[in-house]
Amino acid sequence: MRFDNLTILVTGGAGFIGSAVVRHLLADTGARVVNVDKLTYAANLDSLPGASGNPRYAFEQHCICQAEALRRIFETYQPSAVINLAAESHVDRSIDGPGDFIQTNIVGTFTLLQEALRHWRGLSPEAKARFRFLHVSTDEVFGSLGETGLFSETSAYAPNSPYSASKASSDHLVRAWRETYDLPTIVTNCSNNYGPYHFPEKLIPHMIIKGLAGEPLPVYGDGRNIRDWLYVEDHARALTLVLEHGRIGETYNIGGRNERTNLDVVNTICELLDQLAPGPASRRNLISFVTDRPGHDRRYAIDASKLERELGWKAKEDFDSGLAKTVRWYLENRVWWQAILDRGYHQSRIGLG
Numbered sequence: 001m002r003f004d005n006l007t008i009l010v011t012g013g014a015g016f017i018g019s020a021v022v023r024h025l026l027a028d029t030g031a032r033v034v035n036v037d038k039l040t041y042a043a044n045l046d047s048l049p050g051a052s053g054n055p056r057y058a059f060e061q062h063c064i065c066q067a068e069a070l071r072r073i074f075e076t077y078q079p080s081a082v083i084n085l086a087a088e089s090h091v092d093r094s095i096d097g098p099g100d101f102i103q104t105n106i107v108g109t110f111t112l113l114q115e116a117l118r119h120w121r122g123l124s125p126e127a128k129a130r131f132r133f134l135h136v137s138t139d140e141v142f143g144s145l146g147e148t149g150l151f152s153e154t155s156a157y158a159p160n161s162p163y164s165a166s167k168a169s170s171d172h173l174v175r176a177w178r179e180t181y182d183l184p185t186i187v188t189n190c191s192n193n194y195g196p197y198h199f200p201e202k203l204i205p206h207m208i209i210k211g212l213a214g215e216p217l218p219v220y221g222d223g224r225n226i227r228d229w230l231y232v233e234d235h236a237r238a239l240t241l242v243l244e245h246g247r248i249g250e251t252y253n254i255g256g257r258n259e260r261t262n263l264d265v266v267n268t269i270c271e272l273l274d275q276l277a278p279g280p281a282s283r284r285n286l287i288s289f290v291t292d293r294p295g296h297d298r299r300y301a302i303d304a305s306k307l308e309r310e311l312g313w314k315a316k317e318d319f320d321s322g323l324a325k326t327v328r329w330y331l332e333n334r335v336w337w338q339a340i341l342d343r344g345y346h347q348s349r350i351g352l353g
């Protein structure tokens with residue numbers, strides 16, 4: 001089986017993408033998984049059903065800025081790989097409070113790199129050759145596209161938000177630790193993810209939950225901003241493929257070839273809700289246009305052909321199948337997201353600067 005008897009240290013494994021990676025590793029591979037997560041507001045251990053009883057799973061509640069804790073974790077578990085998914089991830093929050101983004105995304109990645117390097121330097125030649133540090137980043141580091149064109153692995157960095165600037169910084173650190181210290185790193189830059197277990201502050205779950213409640217559906221600006229949507233389980237498969245077969249020092253773009261305007265996304269959610277959970281009137285009547293996000297990038301679109309060509313990856317879900325699955329999941333898993341609302345998450349507008 002893939003990754004048999006290998007230990008993979010996943011940071012941020014209680015988050016949206018991290019939990020999909022942990023579920024995939026435990027279900028489809030023989031890897032042992034150590035999940036290091038600080039458990040911020042965005043984390044949810046309920047996103048890892050069955051993991052705590054799995055003998056191949058360990059959880060360590062720590063911040064990736066804590067060098068001593070990381071050192072002990074590397075010494076205890078002797079991982080063969082790191083997948084770094086721990087981050088502050090919400091653009092609107094980064095506008096109101098960039099400090100946490102600088103701390104976790106930059107200082108945290110630096111601290112993790114230092115401890116990974118220390119661990120790697122102490123390994124046997126065979127273990128050293130096998131070790132990988134996979135850093136998960138975003139297409140937002142490339143800034144905004146015009147009407148045409150795609151981001152490729154050679155696109156110039158031009159981040160526009162505190163979030164994307166902090167991710168860009170971390171990508172540069174990872175590159176530098178490879179070039180300067182030979183740490184075997186790989187970086188992936190992916191487009192917007194969606195799917196089950198997504199915290200309700202993000203566009204798709206926000207609209208599903210508001211639509212179900214019959215509340216206004218706030219679309220930023222004119223709704224014509226374009227994102228390229230990637231189903232989170234396709235992303236998790238891509239990450240383990242890159243870990244297994246990706247070339248050291250390379251970057252890989254991951255995207256689903258699913259460009260949609262935000263308004264298209266919201267309209268499709270309305271149609272799905274009207275079919276699957278009919279209400280008194282069409283949900284489209286709930287759409288309202290609100291003040292745009294400051295610095296709102298107009299368009300992102302990913303060219304994922306390097307990943308497809310070199311590693312044979314292909315998204316299994318197109319946007320229609322993935323979105324239908326997602327809406328159904330939120331209808332069937334109300335307990336998961338209701339608990340987040342009950343803990344005090346209010347779904348109110350932030351990030352107006």
Ligand code: NAD
Nearest residue numbers: 012014015016017038039040042043063064086087138193
């Ligand atoms: P998320 O916000 O859902 O989860 C982040 C996780 O990291 C949480 O469990 C949180 O508790 C943990 N964390 C935060 N700060 C930490 C710290 N200092 N130490 C340890 N753990 C900490 O994020 P996500 O959507 O799962 O994103 C994961 C990664 O993928 C991030 O690096 C993000 O930048 C990147 N990414 C996400 C998307 C997307 O659409 N969600 C798109 C592109 C890239």
